[in-house]
Amino acid sequence: MKSINYKISVPLVDLKASYKGIKNQIDRAIAGVLGKTNFIMGDEVTGFETAFTRYIGTKYAIGVSSGTAAIHLILKALGIGAGDEVILPSHTFTATAEPVVWLGAKPVFADIAPDYTLDPTRLEKLITAKTKAVIPVHLYGLPADMDGISKIASRYKISVIEDTAQAHGAVFGKKKTGTLGIAAAFSFYPGKNLGAYGDAGCVVTDNRLLADAVRKLRNHGRTEKYRHQLVGYGERLDTLQAAVLSVKLKHLERWNRQRRTAAALYDRRLKDIPQVTMPETISGRRHVYHLYVIQVEQRDKLKNYLKEKGIGCGIHYPIPLHLQPAYKFLRYKRGDFPDTEKISGRILSLPIYPEITTAQIKYITKCVKEFYS
Template sequence: MIPFLDLKAQYASIKDEIDDAVLRVLASTRYILGEEVEAFEREFAAYCDSKHAVAVNTGTSALHLSLLAAGIGPGDEVITVPMTFVATVSAICYTGARPVFVDIEPATCTMDPAMVEAAITPRTKAIVPVHLYGQMADMDPIMDIAARHGLAVIEDACQAHGAEYHGRRSGSIGVAGCFSFYPGKNLGACGEGGIVVTSSDSHAEAIRMLRDWGQSQRYHHVLKGFNYRMDGIQGAVLRVKLGHLERWTRARRSHAALYDKLLAGSGGTTAPVQAHGRRHVYHIYALRASGRDRLREGLRSVGIECGLHYPIPVHLQEAHADLGYRAGDFPVAEAVAREALSLPIFPEMTTDQVRQVVEAVEECAYAA
């Protein structure tokens, strides 16, 4: 069997470091925020070429607080894409604002800048491009549009730890970048976690208060805040894993390059595209196949686990029917939702496992 990812193998490779870090927090009794979280914030900010990092409990919370810190609220509109995990849209809704969707580019599956300007209205206050699968959106034209219209840009980088756009790190281009440390992410906690990176002093200050009941100091509540604090154990674990992230990223990129090479010319499938000037970190290796569901079942029957990211775009989810969108409104996103199949990819994967997956893909595609 080849798993979709192997968290046990990752833990085994750094077990002593992780165990020491966890025991250090237990001995300190600093279970919420504390020195380990503060150190991780400094280290992750430096990794992202940003001035500040503010650790929170989830990537969703990172998005929510970044939007609030940018002044987004009831009556506002925020432009994003329907091809994303639902948390992107939920965070917008939490502020009372309305999500407005634009379609994605077929090659990269990220926001199509050519669609953005037509979606802007007098109520538009922000743009949230999603760096899907580990590749950054085309940020220069998005930033140009935002500057012309006075809009905040908040990067949903929850799948793009260490990704780059013309030499700039994910999260460092907009007013803020939001990351998730869900266990399966390229940089994953042993539980939940998230962070906001920003070079704006005011944005960082607001988020630090908002994550901790709006306090400027203990029992001085300046803002109506939330309990979105990071646990000390997660900060310690993430500090350890951050030290391995570049090595893990090189392994992911190597596996993706081998997939690309071996799948070239494979009938009925299309490999993901890494756009010029972008460093794709391959959180997901999203193959596209016209017979995706048959291919998935065929791979499962021979012991290869795959994923679907994401089979129903957000504008067609029942929970967001109130937005009024219909099938056909975003044809590229809808086509990707029908065709994308996430193949196994994780740093500890072997070359032989990649070859086995490709052989199985070709056999199943031929049988179909």
């Protein structure tokens, strides 16, 4: 194994570079909120919601405190609770499943297709009389097979709730993710393609009754002060975060193009390494590369080697939900979802963000080639 005798530091995500590029705009937006001291439900919240509906293409957007809260409030507004079942992939972050459990419903896990998203060919056999919803996750920035999922969901009259936490601006066919089900949950966690400077999220929908319910539920069951129509939650979007998101939304399409350019360079430089499987590109589905995830042999050794070379990597996700201690009450076992289990030991997330340079990607891919040489 030949050794590269120089070292470049490349983080998995570089939020400092993102801030530096729009610093003046961000600072002005934050100063504007500080000057008005309207930190809860200020005008910036409504302003962002309006801008986000225009961007996504839905009638309604309701800012909430996180992506997890968005899923929770959608499920609650749909009346999902004790005795109900909700189907979702085992290969996702736990926040997709947690709200199902909070409401007393049962998560029913599903295996994935080769593109890492819920496999519609395995969906139908999981549906029972108790099934009320399915949550496809547009993982890593790639839309799930919404045609296949929606056809089955429609046949059985179950709701489709999109988990769009990693797919801001992704497109399925001619429609953006977030417009393909009864509602969608967005996360604006700082590292997302559209990230706040703290926790934040959003529910988008074309359904007026659902939007009205979520709007009340996020703010203690009210739409006016001290008149509470529902028992709700404190899950509002902060005014400061809305101001930050309004600035960053204007740059999202450009940032997504930069991510796709970076991913294309990775593809070209990794395609001839037999030990590496690159992300799938699927016609009719525009990937926005929240993460650039490869499958590799000797994953953990490669990860440690890259760390020694100053390269930050991640694993999204090393333990499937059906094998997590938190969900042992569901009585799944190893072997239940073979494709999910197989890739959990092989996947590796390489650095990707709009500001990543050609030199950095060349260094990363050179180190990968060196490891396998």
